[in-house]
Amino acid sequence: MEGGWPFRGGFLLCFTISLLLQGRGDAFTINCSGFDQHGVDPAAFQAVFDRKAFRPVTNFSVPTHVNVSFILSAILEVDAQLQLLTSLLWVTMMWDNPFISWNPEECISSNKLSVLVENLWLPDILVMESVDVDRAPPGLNAYVSSEGRIQYDRPMKVTSICNLDIFYFPFDQQNCTLTFSSFLHTVDSMILGMDKELGMITDTSRNVVQTQGEWELLDINKATPKMQMGSNLYDQIMFYVAIRRRPTFYIINLLVPSSFLVAIDALSFYLPAESENRAPFKITLLLGYNVFLLMMNDLLPASGTPLISVYLALCLSLMVVSLLETIFITYLLHLAATQPPPLPRWLHTLLLHRTSPRKCCPVVAPQRGNSGQGLGPAHLPGTKEPVELVGKGPGPREAELSGCPGSASTLPMRLWVQCSHMMDSLLFRLYLLFLATSITTVIVLWNT
Structure with missing residues (x-):
């Protein structure tokens, strides 16, 4: 009797395992x-x-x-x-x-x-x-x-x-x-x-x-x-x-209007430098460009410095430089018409290399009673009396630098005017180079 319980327990365990083993092959098949x-x-x-x-x-x-x-x-x-x-x-x-x-x-x-x-x-x-x-x-x-x-x-x-x-x-x-x-x-x-x-x-x-x-x-x-x-x-x-x-949406709304404004500012160089409407026109364009940037600011990424932001900053900088150059030319023309100071030697040398001697020299038109007198400042706006420069003969130093004897009365004025025109031409060419580079860059990036 004492050994019956272990024997009975072992028998039940073996019987249970045998039942599980018999049903193992069908245990995972759904009825x-x-x-x-x-x-x-x-x-x-x-x-x-x-x-x-x-x-x-x-x-x-x-x-x-x-x-x-x-x-x-x-x-x-x-x-x-x-x-x-x-x-x-x-x-x-x-x-x-x-x-x-x-x-x-x-x-x-x-x-x-x-x-x-x-x-x-x-x-x-x-x-x-x-x-x-x-x-x-x-x-x-x-x-x-x-x-x-x-x-x-x-x-x-x-x-x-x-x-x-x-x-x-x-x-x-x-x-x-x-x-x-x-x-x-x-x-x-x-x-x-x-x-x-x-x-x-x-x-x-x-x-x-x-x-x-x-x-x-x-x-x-x-x-x-x-x-x-x-x-x-x-x-x-x-x-x-x-x-x-x-990129089509951003090209139409950002690049095209900005390029139009810069192109109009470049065309403003065809206005005479002596014109009184040139500076107000550039100021109006500059204000319009700032309003355009404020309106389109939401289209630009809020972080980082994309290439288009550099382009817009360059456009704004060129327009500011153009306005400053117009103000400076207006000042030079006014200074040349009133009391032109002597031109610096380096600037005079640059003008001699940029222009021919014939262009550097004023055209002398002999008049009755005033032999050797050149074209007076009365041809420029803002001048007062042409007699202020009449009767002045060319100094030896000025005649040596200019190579045109008898033109000392109008030589400083002519040199300052040529300097202003050279600055105007240089900035205009810079505008054209910037526009050509921008258009080429956009085409290359768009195609790649």
Whole structure:
């Protein structure tokens, strides 16, 4: 009797194990009695639903293979100041659940069912660059095949960190990274892969995104590096999304009006330097350009220094220099008509190299009673009396520098006038060079 209890306990244990071993081959096959014309009885999958808290494997030393792919359906926002990319993705994940299987021929020819994801184990796949909480809509379903293959499609609004380079704005191209990885499972328990070709993902995404917003999708590439975190090694898939901004809107609203204003300011050089309307005209253009910059300031990136900001700053600087040059020429002409000081030697030498001696010398028109008198200052606006310079003969130094004897009375005035015209011509050529360089740069950047 004393030895009966151990014998009876051992017998019960062996009997239980034998029952489990006998039913092992059919333990994961769902009974088709739960399938009928009115749907599926939840009790048929209850054993699977009860295991959703654990990774669905029969041997925990075997990792779960999860295939990840996505479709980029929209680029919602690119924040250059915060360096963020907001996009809408349709993510597809597929994995096998060995606890689910049934015979579709016996179960009213049904080889695929949709099941609420709340009843299934889901892999914790995240976008590592995401800075926002994942807000997936509730009540999503997953497709379950008769062989235990689960396909889970879900939309994701992802706000991810992206290193944006806006120097070539609005002709910029950005390359953002979307890294899919498990937050908890290492390579010992989860391995990531892809069930779709990368070209198919790129073509489908490009067809969806090509008519939405100011960005267009260029290409999608991938890499599969491992991530080492301490002693843990995680599997991950990195997708490199290359996008390009459509510049037409910014060209029409920023570059074209700015170029028009600069071109009008360049044409103002055809107004005579002695005209009293030239300076007010340039001041009006300068004020209009400042108003234009204030109105278009919201279109420019809030951070960084893009090339278009440099262009707008150069346009404004040229217009300011043009106005200052007009004021200075007006002052020189007034000074030449009243009491012209002697021209500096270096400036006189420069004028001699820039112009021919005939142009440097005033034309002498002999008049009755005033032999040797040149063209008086009465031909310039603002002069008072031409007799102020009459009767002055050329000094030996002035005659030597000018090479035109008998023109000392009007030589300083003529030299200052030529100096002002040379400055006007130089700035006008600088305007033309700037406009030609700007147009060439825009064409090159737009085509590349």
